[in-house]
Amino acid sequence: MSQKQLPQEFYQLMEELQAVDFVxxxxxxxxxxxxxxxxxxxQFNDMAYYRHQLVPQIEQYYGPLQQFGNSYSGYPWNWNQSPWPWQI
Incomplete structure (x- = not known):
């Protein structure tokens, strides 16, 4: 499988999500x-709220981030469309 080329904004959003998760x-x-x-x-509640705003924004453009029913899939099944964690 070839690695999907993603815009710089994806990496910026993922870095922001990682920072929020760390906090x-x-x-x-x-x-x-x-x-x-x-x-x-x-502060925890503010960051949790912010995370709930950020994740759908990322998923709207780049595909699902969380499994086990925490993220919706597009049609067709698009879990195989996003880069794997070791690809970003």
Whole structure:
């Protein structure tokens, strides 16, 4: 299978998604030990909301990102259209 050529915007959006995911993981770890920190909870919720806005934007142009029913497939089945994680 040949590697799909993607525009620079795809890589910028993926980098942004990776940064958001990193923040969410770190805040989850922090909140596990500081469950009453309202500022951290607000930041977590803000980042979770932002992630829910960002993922559909990426998927609209470049295909599904998450399996197990977390992302819809286009027609025809388009999971094999997007680059594999090691290709980006």
């Amino acid at each position: 969410l993981v770190e805040l989850t770890l922090y909140l596990d030990t500081h469950p009453d920190d309202t500022a951290a909870i607000q």
